[in-house]
Amino acid sequence: MKHLRAMAAVGAVCAVLAGCGGDGSSADDSDASAAPDASEGLDLDTLRVGNSPVYPPMSFLPEGDEDPANRQGFDVDLATAIADELGVGITFEQQAYEQYLPSLSTGRLDLVHSAMQDLPDRRETVDFVDYYLTGPQLFTTSDRTDLGTLADLCGGSVVLDTGDVGYRDALTAAADEACQGADPIEVVAASGTADALIQLDQGRADATIRGAESVAYLMNEQEPGRYATVDEPLSQIPVGIAVAKDNPELRDAVADALATLVENGTYAEIGERWNLSDLLLDAVTVNGEPVG
Incomplete structure (x- = not known):
C-alpha cells in the first residue's frame, strides 16, 4: 500500500481539559511521566480510556494471558504516549463495544481508543481524532x-x-x-x-x-x-480516538498531543513497532478533515 497522506497539520489548540472524575472501575492503570508544559492547567490527573484487548495488533493480550493489565498493541502504546505528552496518567477500561459511546456521553469514560472507525453516523454524538486509515x-x-x-x-x-x-x-x-x-x-x-x-x-x-x-x-x-x-484496500476509512461532542477542549488537547507525536517521530516509531507504517497518517485529522 502506498503511504497515505493527510492534507494539513493540526493547528494550535487549547491545552485546558474539562474536569473528569474516575469511578474506580478500571481494568489497569499506568502512570504517565510528567510533561510540565503539556500538563499546565489540566483539570484531571488520569485519562479513562475505553479499550478492548481483543484485536491484534491494535490491542490484545499475550497468548495464554487473561490479565487485562497486560494488554499490548498499537492502540495501547499510542494512548500511553498521548497521556505522557499531556502529563497525565492513563487507565484502560474494557466494556461491551456498543457501550463505549454511551459511556463517553455519560462521562464514565474520557476517550475511546480501540480501533473505532470514524463513521459519519457516529459523529452525531462524538468527535474523532483520527490516527490511521483502514479498509x-x-x-x-x-x-x-x-x-x-x-x-x-x-x-x-x-x-x-x-x-x-x-x-x-x-x-x-x-x-x-x-x-x-x-x-x-x-x-x-x-x-x-x-x-x-x-x-x-x-x-x-x-x-x-x-x-x-x-x-x-x-x-x-x-x-x-x-x-x-491483492491490490490496495477496497476503500479507506479513518480510525479515530473518540471524544464526547460536548468536550472540545479534550478533543483539541488530544489532537495537539498526537500532532506533537507525529512531528517528533514517536508516532512513526510506534507504527513501525507494530508493522503498521503503511497505514499511518502524515498529519492528524478530526472527523476525517484537516484542522487549522
Whole structure:
C-alpha cells in the first residue's frame, strides 16, 4: 500500500481539559511521566480510556494471558504516549463495544481508543481524532502470484464471513467497476473469519478479506510468508480516538498531543513497532478533515 497522506497539520489548540472524575472501575492503570508544559492547567490527573484487548495488533493480550493489565498493541502504546505528552496518567477500561459511546456521553469514560472507525453516523454524538486509515484488504495465499490486482479476481471467488456486510458491499462496488466486460467475482459464504481462512487455505476460494491492520498482523506476526495482499484496500476509512461532542477542549488537547507525536517521530516509531507504517497518517485529522 502506498503511504497515505493527510492534507494539513493540526493547528494550535487549547491545552485546558474539562474536569473528569474516575469511578474506580478500571481494568489497569499506568502512570504517565510528567510533561510540565503539556500538563499546565489540566483539570484531571488520569485519562479513562475505553479499550478492548481483543484485536491484534491494535490491542490484545499475550497468548495464554487473561490479565487485562497486560494488554499490548498499537492502540495501547499510542494512548500511553498521548497521556505522557499531556502529563497525565492513563487507565484502560474494557466494556461491551456498543457501550463505549454511551459511556463517553455519560462521562464514565474520557476517550475511546480501540480501533473505532470514524463513521459519519457516529459523529452525531462524538468527535474523532483520527490516527490511521483502514479498509477491507483482499489477500490470498503467497503461491497465487497470478492475483496481483482486483481485476485478476474477476471470474474467481472471494470467501467472506456472512456477517461482514460492509466488506461484501465494498467488494461488490469495487468489482462492478473492475470486472466490466468480464465474469463477476463469486462470493463464498463463511461462518466467521477463522472459517474464511480455512476455506482459503483449502483452495475453496481464491481470496478473502480482513481489515488492513489485521492482515498486516497476520502476514508479519502470525503467518509470515504464507499470505500476500491483492491490490490496495477496497476503500479507506479513518480510525479515530473518540471524544464526547460536548468536550472540545479534550478533543483539541488530544489532537495537539498526537500532532506533537507525529512531528517528533514517536508516532512513526510506534507504527513501525507494530508493522503498521503503511497505514499511518502524515498529519492528524478530526472527523476525517484537516484542522487549522
